[in-house]
Amino acid sequence: xxxxxxxxxxxxxxxxxxxxxxxxxxxxxxxxxxxxxxxxxxxxxxxxxxxxxxxxxxxxxxxxxxxxxxxxxxxxxxxxxxxxxxxxxxxxxxxxxxxxxxxxxxxxxxxxxxxxxxxxxxxxxxxxxxxxxxxxxxxxxxxxxxxxx
Numbered sequence: 001x002x003x004x005x006x007x008x009x010x011x012x013x014x015x016x017x018x019x020x021x022x023x024x025x026x027x028x029x030x031x032x033x034x035x036x037x038x039x040x041x042x043x044x045x046x047x048x049x050x051x052x053x054x055x056x057x058x059x060x061x062x063x064x065x066x067x068x069x070x071x072x073x074x075x076x077x078x079x080x081x082x083x084x085x086x087x088x089x090x091x092x093x094x095x096x097x098x099x100x101x102x103x104x105x106x107x108x109x110x111x112x113x114x115x116x117x118x119x120x121x122x123x124x125x126x127x128x129x130x131x132x133x134x135x136x137x138x139x140x141x142x143x144x145x146x147x148x149x
Contacts, residue, residue, distance in 0.1 A: 018121065025119055047127070050086075057085055093125075
């Protein structure tokens, strides 16, 4: 599998994306501002690490851009399909992995993953969105492309 990209802070200290929801918000969502072009893959995996100073829940979704829909309209209105949740323990890094298999016919639609946390501050690191190639000769699937941030 392709190695996820790490973000490094100044002086070599590891840094991570920090999500700090507003105190009035019940949750916060982080996602790309655009859709990935789907390379005819049906299986994807969203992996990474998350940490919270108190118990929290991390949920993952995938959003598809319907045919004929503009990107901005799809980001605002397209359904978010849940692909899993994981509980974060207080003060510890937790590895997460969410697998999604698209329905037949959806493999050519642009898509984007989303992560949502309940209203607690969370740090996220080592995120990768992997498209799995389906070999034609009956071999097991292998990672084909990795979209890292």
